[in-house]
Amino acid sequence: MPRPLQPEALMTFLAVARLGRYTAAAEVLGLNHSTVSRRIAALEAAMGGRTLVRTSGGWEVTPLGRRAMAAAESIEESLRALGTDTGGDPVQGMVRIAAPEAFTSAFLVPAVSRLHRDHPTLAVELLAATQRVRQNRSGVDLEIVVGRPQVHRAYATPVCDYSLRLYASADYLERRGLPTAIDELSRHPLIYYVESSLQVDDLDRAAQRLPASPPSIRSTSVFAHVEATAAGAGVGVLPDFLADRDERLVPVLREAYAHPLSYWAVVRDGPRTTAVAATLEALHAHVRSVGAA
Template sequence: MTFLSVARLGRYTAAAEVLGVNHSTVSRRVTALESAMGGRVLVRTAGGWEVTDLGHRAVTIAERIEASLRELSDGENADAVHGMVRVSAPDAFTSVFLAPAMTALRREHPQLAVELLSATQRVRQNRSGVDLEIVVGRPQVLRAYATPVCAYALRLYATPDYLDEAGRPDSIAELAAHPLVYYVESSLQVDELDRALQELPDSPASVRSTSVFAHVEATAAGAGIGILPDFLGDADPRLTRVLDGAYAHPLAYWAVARDEGPRNPAVAATLEALISYIETVRG
């Protein structure tokens, strides 16, 4: 079971935290398994610990043992969706989609613990320490499972008061006269988010932030024209679309997991619940 946790999370420290043991205990147990099987089941790579060919055989056996132990301890009607799932995702996605979806999932599976980690970054080749990583844009990754979960677009928004005072732009070129509220350019780690800004003219001095919720609040306070996800901007009654039809930067959120991740019933249920919730609320 220790080996299975490392195979799914890719990191001894992450597996140790989930199992409630220390790093050395994880290492000792994996070493004992390798000694018993007569070969390496894990190999260290730049992306964390990866499962070897012998390790894949061990994973299959470990998953059967896991299911049997669960049935033995909880009975034939044991809930396969239990334990802990860690999901890394951008703030906006977490607040609007992930948190309510996971709340609903836990109502069905109360033995499941969920940890949500905030991150807006390009997909990592090393996904160690998390079961699912939600990223912006189609990921280019090796030895991973990836699937799209939500399409959206960045659009332009402002308050009616701001537009009355500063004037409503009639073209993309006229945006050069308006402060654009968006990410701090030097901190952007996602190419697709950077390209959204490159499609627009240079902005006068404006309010920039690493937080999308700061973008929303600054725009609502009249700081300028905000470049916001449509699922946030359209839902805010303080804001109205600007240059609707003339500017929209289409994007998508993708879920990425290590190869062994979706074999975990809890991870599979998490992904299914997330996609189902998004389909329900977005139609």
């Protein structure tokens, strides 16, 4: 006799299908890993086959799993509609977002803070990550990446444009002189990412346009770049939306160098949940409000 299909197993599967990891689903649902595993096993026993298959990038949904996902989303939507009809807030649960540091501080934190004020039952987790888009589900609902992503089975939308430009402190320029041409930068330490740690081709190309640097301070943190530049350690290659508003910094070779970039948002399977869709809309609204769109 086939085992009966349990609703909690179906909804647990939906969390794993969206996040790609048992551990991430367990955190969102307030469960432990073994409970998630047991519920997925029960679902597969009831459906008579595999709903998820392990890949190098996490768990991916099988054709049978897509049937289960459609059923789970239908239940989810019905529960959401019932909550709305009875005065409940449809924007609730947890949204996990991976984004670069600079974007998080300048755009993401203000956007989700306002969203949370309007929807206090919504939990948001922000994970610092400056890397290329993941090809598989990765334990997050929303990814912010630098450059137009090339990814399958995902919804991608542009968020805003910006440029990397050159900056220095007034003290540094007084000591070392103001460069008047790009080739003169070969005499100045350039403050930027650790080359071996860069995972984003567009960020790597920004440094390739500049001459080789004398020994300098390099870091995986953009805020370390800003602070080292402000402290007079050299010429920083910095996002203009951060550096232009920092009174400690002076633009260098403004007309000669700018490396244009863009931020994109990536959502697996489209912004299906109300919470993810609301987060994405809040982000776009904030970017428009500050004139960065």
